[in-house]
Amino acid sequence: MTLKLDKKDFHSFLQNLMNDYELFAPVQVAEGVAVYKKIEHPLEAARFSLNPQKPAKEVFFPQSETMFRYGKVGVKTEVTSTEKVERKRILLGARPCDLQAVSLLDEIFQGREYSDPYYINKRQATTVIGMGCSQPLSTCFCSSMEGGPFSRNHSDIFLIDLGEAYLVEVLTEKGKAFEKNPFFKKATQKDLKAAKSIEKNASNQVGAILSLEGIERKLDQMIESPFWDRVQERCIGCRVCTYLCPTCHCFDIADETLTTKGQRVRNWDSCLSSLYSQETSGHNPRPTNRERTRQRLMHKFNYFPKNVGRIACVGCGRCVLYCPADLDIRETIKEIQKG
Amino acid sequence: MIQEKLRQKARELLESKAVDLVIGFGEGSLPLRVSPVFIRNPHEVDRLVWNSFCRQNLSTYLHKFKSLKIGLVVKGCDSRSVVALSLEKRFKPDQLFLIGVPCQRMVDHRRVKRAVQGEILHVSEQGDELIVEGKDFKTRLNRKDFLYPSCQVCVHRNPVRADLLMGEVVEEFSLLETHPDMKGFLNKGVEERWDYFEKETGRCIRCYACREACPMCYCPECFVDNSNPKWMEQGLSPSDLEFYHIVRAYHQTGRCTACGACERACPMEIRLTYMTEKLNQDVKELFGFETGVDPQASSPLSTFDVEDQQEFIK
């Protein structure tokens, strides 16, 4: 069913959602810098034009998250899990690239042997209102990664920015719960036509220019290649590309304690950090930046496909845009493909 | 042309085997950006570029190469880092050949982006003008309006140490006496300063790009990563973020060369240099010292002298 939402009603619409849901949306934290955050006031979610630096994974997999609290009572330690999600949630305004990435994270956190309740509970409690990407950048390559700026996959409701209004497509059962929202109107033929042309425009801008065909097999042969020496040379070993990557999901677990009480917390971690794989003895199976940069790329283009059958990159371009040393994963892919 | 000279010199150095490796700036894959290049083969010297976007401090890469002889392209600030690192004995004295370039001050690609509507797809330079093109626009901008804050106040554009200088020595003067952000910060009361600091660090994601981009941050294990003793947690609590940034800045006291690499590397665009710059000012006022300007002078905070005034412990 196709509806529309006038932009003049946008804030009232958000207020209306916030009565029953916790609302997560891009929030500007400095000029030109945005992250996904829980909204306390509708005006916080005002800007939609940029894809936030920090990806939407954070709504389901926060950078820092308490797993349980513990406290000593006599000789016993009481453990209280914080896995429960109290209120239903909405993720608003996520781009198709970030949502495709979430579907990759589902594969990890759902897992065949073990499920991760912290992630799964948030995921199940959340209705996803995705957003068409009408102004993709030249760094975007979603169309090469089985996505596209207007891919509806993994959205329950999908918005298309028409200028004065949003076109609203209800896509799933979960989304249907919102059909009766008082701010939604029926979309006109004209709206539909306008949306089509916006979609076409954007899709034309992001061509499927990168070939990923056979990259997994190529990499099988490249483990010991001098290629990695070249990749690692420019890399300064920071964590920008991993933390801003919508599919990277490594974490560390640590206890934070004051006296007899404390909490066990998980924090994002990065394979580019030297301490990530360093053992207590001091031995490190990935002793240099060469092994670490290789791990990052192998994980996305070889290990993940081996385990799950999908490539763990969605072409959002964040690692290209924000790398302090201007490493460009598109060029790396091309070089791998050249062999 | 500086770029031509650079390539020529790099070719000579590599062909004569005076160096094993030249580290310089190369074409980036995005407009307004360059990317460090590592050249070992004299046939590849044409990858070297010189323009207004050479924002990185390449001396940070020196820590990666323990035994190679390196030809390093340095701006004024970068050369000061090399001097400071030499004093900290980070490499052998004859390991480096410094290819110095008097700097025209670098352009902040983020500021340029903000000046136009739409994505910038191509940029070229003509004198003091940037010609910026997108899908349906073409604008000429004055590069002076888009410089990095640290470049606006820079008075060491000429390399302080170089084995060879590319181009003419430039006149040393700052475009701004004090950067407005800095002035604003200095004029604030203690509480307002704290609020500003808290707001800036509040969006830190602990990617440590500032640390890794900084040539002076080379501890094998950074204090943030110590587990015994554990100085801080690994999460995003404001106190941990503030602690990280305060200690990082303090570790740079008397060592920072104001190159701005930390701020330029930050993906969250956190203002970082107002802190280090304030510390640099204090060090200059208290000790008459500027990092990396005098190749013989060690940082006052890492030296001891019986004549020290020691007023700070009164």
Next chain:
Amino acid sequence: MKNPYLPIPMMVKKAFMETTDRMLRTLELTFQKEEDQKAFEFIPGQFCELSSFGKGEAPFGIASSPTENGSLKFTINRAGMVTTTLHHIEEGEEVGIRGPLGNGYPIDLFKGHNLLVVGGGFAFTTLRSLIAYFLEPEHRSLIREITVLYGARMPGLLLYKEELQEWSKRDDMKVVVTVDVGDQGWKGTVGLVPNVLKEVAPSSEDTYAVVCGPPIMIRFTLPQLKALQFPDERIYTSLERRMKCGVGKCGRCNIGHLYVCKDGPVFSLEQLNILPKEG
């Protein structure tokens, strides 16, 4: 949905130092809740994450056998913060544990064959579990000959000394204990594990070899096994890696596409051969 990150409480029933250097301490833990005990089914070679609340977790192979009901044994090498607190924990105190984790030894595969167990240093823990499992009267007939070769640097550093003595008295298994350097009281074999292996190894025919020990021992033992014509698919080892979650999610312990915590820690040499050499 079961939360794989929540530790269950166990009580320290017994704690004692194993070695003269006081670096290895064994904890015997008992379940606090009946349902936890019922739910805890494991096979030799699996491991657990032990919690020292306030310091964190660390992984340890289960040293007891599933046949030794009601309690779990872990031998802890003091190395970092978690292990240090576990060295100071007292009998009657509580620890949290998560597990069993990992794949364990391929018990079913071993059935009907001979077994050669080669261990070195404190990596003998899960090997002890494996041996005890097959020495259990109802299990002994599952497997044919058992040969155990265990070495340590010095006599004082051997684990489970009483048990080793008991085993050596049995006539249904062969036990060789060796030390790199003996002392006055030492009457047993002196020599490095790979060298002694040459002398005491059973025929590779129809025999599975399980090898655990410090990397240097593994490095020199594998060529010996090859020389003895053990095929790669019949050589098993248990790997150690830095781990956090133990359930294949947090990254970090992978070798190629396999996670040591979830797909291992037990691998055959045949499997390892095709993985990237990150060690």
